[in-house]
Amino acid sequence: MFEFDMKKYLSIVVFLSILTLQGQDQKPAFKSGEWLRYKMSYSGFLRAGTAVLEVDEKEYQGKKVFHTKGTGWTSGMIKWFFEVDDYYESYFDKENIKPYVFKRKIYEGGYKKHTITTFNHDVKKAYVQDFTLQRDTSVSFNKVQDMLSSFYYLRSLDISKIKPGDEIKLDMFFDEETFPFRLKFLGKQSLRTHIGKLETLVFRPYVLSGRVFKEQESVTIWISNDTNKIPLKLKADLRVGSLTAELEDYRGLANPFAK
Secondary structure, X not given: OHHHXXXXXXXXXXXXXXXXXXXXXXXXXXXXXXXXXXXXXXXXOEEEEEEEEEEEEEEEOOEEEEEEEEEEEEOHHHHHHOOEEEEEEEEEEOOOOOEEEEEEEEEEOOEEEEEEEEEEOOOOEEEEEEOOOOEEEEEEOOOOEOHHHHHHHHHOOXXXXXXXXXXXXXXXXXXXXXXXXXXXXEEEXXXXXXXXXXXXXXXXXXXXXXOOEOOOOOEEEEEEOOOOOOEEEEEEEEOOOEEEEEEEEEEOOOOOOOO
């Protein structure tokens, strides 16, 4: 159980928790060609690894879609103790951000998982091919996002009237099941980054407390308060130490950063 829960929720923090939300105007928050790279640090000083998110416009079964990829890997001393080599891929509708296909192939400290999930929105069925366990599963759903489409779906929301204490909710499909995800808005805060001093929106996703995280509100995310809504920093307090992700490099943004 520990192994299952740790992979599920730590993966969500590293990728899904890099969440963003569109703001006060109708300019697009992202476009084809956007590329974001994050450096991961353990306990504030030890380089733990790298995460990259990128998106391109393509066609899927005659529909215009965004094809997004997320990769993550450990480096340095951390790799000696816990090697991670993760790859995620999603195809979702360009207009309504409904996910069509989600691919996940990961290696995390000896734990392996390779799945392809196809979403049929007409019959509300998700078909999961698990190449690790060599089985196929059909699961009913109502309205869901996958891990990567959630990142872009949340960026498309209008939060111009959000107030501290308000929560944003969605249902996420992950590992053959749907579960609720909540994100609480804490307020605005200035943040010093290598880009400069930026105004941010601060959010706190609810996570599972226990073996990985200290408590349910152990993760904090700082997001640029501009049209892009780019995640600039994430900090997670773990049972042992802490994990920090910071934007290290970027290109292809839809709009310049508002400094």
